[in-house]
Amino acid sequence: MSAPHGAPGVHSVIGVDAGTASLREADHLIHDLAARLGLPRGTIACTHLIRTDERRGTAVSFALPDARTAAITWSHVVALDHPGLGAALAGRSYGAEPAAHAAVLAAEEHAHRRGGRAVLFPGVDHLTGTVTVADLLALTAIDRLVVVGAPTADGPEPTTPVLTRDHVRPEWRDGHLTLALVPAAGGTLAPFEVPNPTPCCADHA
Structure with missing residues (x-):
């Protein structure tokens, strides 16, 4: 993909914990918040497994294009009428523990690119049906492929179809x-x- 699409750093990544337990619930939360908050194109939204003494579940994070957009989005997040919501951005946190702590963990993991399962990312709309390896890499923010059980130094052939x-x-x-x-x-x-x-x-079409 020709445009830059890396995570922009700690000042642009918002973590949110709304009490979701499963990945599917967290996926729904991401789509719901993206629509309600009017998140801009280029946002990368991820799920994060949280395993602490106080919380077992899944939090989410949103990497916004820049710090200004993140600050605006932050004000909208904390204004949401959602009981038990926790949120974090840079040195700020919102909500009661353990939700606020889970949000901090999600934001930090995403900001430092240590983890996070991406649900929304640049080019995701191209990934329907069958695409080639070459198109998958050229048209989306995905920049590395690994084939489980068949690792190769150069990765799969560019013309290989991906279902x-x-x-x-x-x-x-x-x-x-x-x-x-x-x-x-x-x-x-x-x-x-x-x-x-x-x-x-499919539930958000």
């Missing part, structure tokens, strides 16, 4: 937005994560 199943969830790994793939029928590849039971985005 997206309309459900593509790359993860931040060592600073790279990385998509794990598995071999599929007929020499194709498919994302490692299978939509269960159906792609979340």
Whole structure:
């Protein structure tokens, strides 16, 4: 993808915990907040597993294009009428523990690209049906592919078809937005994560 799409740093990443337990619930939360907050194109939204003594569940994070946009979005987040909401941006936090702490953990993990499973990211709208490896890398923010069980130094061939199943969830790994793939029928590849039971985005069409 020709435009820059990296996570912009701690001053532009907002963490949110609204008490979601599963990844599917967190996916729904991301789509709901993206619509309610009017998040701009270029936002990268991720889910984060939270495992602390006080909280077992999934928080979310939003990397906005710049610090000014993040500050505006922050004011909208804290104004949401959502019981138990926790949020964090840079040195600020909102809400009661443990939700605020979970939001801090999510924001920090995303800002430093240590982890986070991306649900919204630049180019995700291109990932429907079948695409080639070359197009997947050229048209989206995903910048690294790994094939589970068949690692190669150069990665899969650019012309290899990828069956997206309309459900593509790359993860931040060592600073790279990385998509794990598995071999599929007929020499194709498919994302490692299978939509269960159906792609979340279908509920937001």
